[in-house]
Amino acid sequence: MRISVFILVILAACALSGTASGYLISFEAPSWVSAGEPIPVTGTSTFPPGAQGSIIAYRAMPGNLPVSVDYQVFTIQPDGSWEVTFNTDTWMATSYKLEMGKNSNYPLGSSSVTFRYVEVIDRSPGCVVTTPATQYWQGNMAISGVAHSPEGGNILLEVSDNSGRDICGTITVPVAADGSFAFSCSVPGPGTYNVRYSDEKGLLTTDEVTVIPAPAGIPAPTVTPVPPAGATETPAQSTPAPLAALPGAALGAVYLSAWRRKGGKT
Missing domain, CATH: 2.60.40.1930 (Macroglobulin (MG2) domain)
Structure with missing residues (x-):
């Protein structure tokens, strides 16, 4: 019995020695x-x-x-x-x-x-990207989508150029009740930009956007900055259509006044 115990002790020591030596x-x-x-x-x-x-x-x-x-x-x-x-x-x-x-x-x-x-x-089904793949450069880039992620709440956006340089930092954009979200990020000029869409658990999907110069001599379509969901947007002020006819109206008034002074004769 003692011999058996002694053998077990020797084997254990050998095992420990082998572990320690590695x-x-x-x-x-x-x-x-x-x-x-x-x-x-x-x-x-x-x-x-x-x-x-x-x-x-x-x-x-x-x-x-x-x-x-x-x-x-x-x-x-x-x-x-x-x-x-x-x-x-x-x-x-x-x-x-x-x-x-x-x-x-x-x-x-x-x-x-x-x-x-x-x-x-693959978490990409959690976010459907609706960002236009090609946009004219107007100083900014419109980003939008619909979030199906169970995390809800917010979408985290990161924009980088082709060299990997960060453009906007990490942007937190609220998600509306219907899952939609939108944001406008300032970009330095035409080029290819990469957008990362994430939630609190991590990356959802990525997207590539090409920003091109506006055609020479042709007014470029305006990429309207879209405020984050829930924010209020002030409508752009436009010139009322009647004001466009002011020059013609003024000429008509001058002519009518002259006609009246002559007694209605031409």
């Missing part, structure tokens, strides 16, 4: 992201500073073999931390497995966390 690594990733949003991955490790490792993203659709869609290389910082980001712009909306790549230089201990699952969700 390197440890662990990482965190969100359980889900909206399609098009990046997946931030942050981790820690006992690898020496400057050592490199890799993490592979596999598409893990039920009933199908995993398919590698991307991989990222990370470098261990002096404090043992590391991080990478996966871009999901071209990824299908399904499940993905993020898994550490094998590295013979750094065998891992059994306490390491070597994989995580992330769900990429």
